Amino acid sequence: MAYWLMKSEPDEISIDDVLALPSIPWFGVRNYQARNFMRDGMRIGDGVLFYHSSCAEPGIAGLAEVASTAYPDHTQFEKDSKYFDPKATQETPRWMMVDVKAKRKTRLLSLAELRTYPELADMTVLQKGSRLSITPVKPDEWRFIQKLLKEKV
Template sequence: MAYWLIKSNPSCFSINDLQHLGTEMWDGVRNYRARNFMRDDMQVGDKAFFYHSSAKPSGVAGIVTISKAGYPDTTQFHPEHRHYDPKATEENPRWYMVDVSFDQTFSDILPLSELKFLPTLEDSLLLRKGCEQLTIIPLESKHWYAIIDIAKELNLIANEADSI
């Protein structure tokens, strides 16, 4: 199993939206590095932190599971869609997506300002300069468990999260 952090602006799609739907496509990603993660690396059963970006505060809002591995993002083919890409064809898609399923929401946002002080995360892409714009970030297991531990310490998740 691999670990990820996926970002979404909560005014567009939040952890609460996903909780209501249960499972949803993670579409509209238009960054080649993030696309490659979805296309080549994300697998069914992988876990991801759902991160609210462009929020006050920005931070981890909950946990999801990858429920369908990478497949062509259908929004790239529809001219009326805001994520349309005229260079993409069904024979040669440029963009990929995965499906994510809701696991749990945190009782409050675990803000990025808290994560910046975790020594374990110093080498993570989450805190690396130049990676702020990545909407999908791979995490090592040590990063995953450091975030889980601080969320427990701050009483944002229950101890049952050990099984996650």
């Protein structure tokens, strides 16, 4: 069992949007490192911190889980999609995605708050210049965040 942090722009897809559906396909990832995490690392049932980015209050907004293993992202083949990739073919797809199922909304653990905890100082998402939309979360970090969500409401 592994843990992940996945960024989404709430203007596009928020935790509320995902909660309203059984699961959603995580389309649109166009970064090799993030793709490899989905393709090589993610397994059904892995824990996900749902992070809102590029918004007024960036931070962790909910808990989710991985609901499928990786499969080709269909938007890479769609000419009209902003995620279209002319170099991808059906035979050799370049981009993959997984399904994500929301579990619940949490209080907003803002980026500013996350930065105050020494226990989380090594979190990838908190590192300077970190832009990856999908990052692994260490078990210690996951546990600390679960504890935070129980203790401080």
